[in-house]
Amino acid sequence: MPSVTASSWLLYLGIINIAAFTAYIVFLQLRIRQRNRQVGLINAIILDHFRRSGVEVVVGSISLMNNKRFTALIESEPMKRFRLSHIIEMTLREHIAKTCGLALEKIYWRFPIKDAEPNGAASSDNNDKVPPKNADDYINEGLVPYRDLPKVDVSESSWEKFEEFSTKDPNHAVAAER
Numbered sequence: 001m002p003s004v005t006a007s008s009w010l011l012y013l014g015i016i017n018i019a020a021f022t023a024y025i026v027f028l029q030l031r032i033r034q035r036n037r038q039v040g041l042i043n044a045i046i047l048d049h050f051r052r053s054g055v056e057v058v059v060g061s062i063s064l065m066n067n068k069r070f071t072a073l074i075e076s077e078p079m080k081r082f083r084l085s086h087i088i089e090m091t092l093r094e095h096i097a098k099t100c101g102l103a104l105e106k107i108y109w110r111f112p113i114k115d116a117e118p119n120g121a122a123s124s125d126n127n128d129k130v131p132p133k134n135a136d137d138y139i140n141e142g143l144v145p146y147r148d149l150p151k152v153d154v155s156e157s158s159w160e161k162f163e164e165f166s167t168k169d170p171n172h173a174v175a176a177e178r
Helices: 006-052 085-100 137-147 159-167 170-177
Strands: 058-062 069-075 103-110
Touching: 006 058, 006 069, 006 085, 085 103
Parallel strands: 069 103
Antiparallel strands: 058 069
């Protein structure tokens, strides 16, 4: 019967360590592939969900933790229908949970505003009243109350005027008017 020496035990132990290390690397690679497939699946489901409603979006998803919770990053043009995006988020979360069994934990929205002019130049004062041709109607609707505001005139004054106004009692002026 052959005797087992210390050097042969070290050799066996080394082979076992190399096999364990190789198995661990293969396990990590499989886990990364599975995570990438899940991210691709979530992106495809979100894109399909918005395409059915006629909206083009750009989607990216990530998983920050090693669990089944994901974060979606959605970029779209500003639209009125996204005004209540928390309702869209709830339906999107439910849809992803039913479709692929994954949890969409967070959704971040980005609504980039395009330049009014192709070269990005600022408009002149006489064009303030008329919205640009390529501008978004949703943005123009939000700017309507601000278009007719009077222009503020700012000028310098003397230090004495500043001290006079800063030391004056504001309640004294109100009482004098009554």
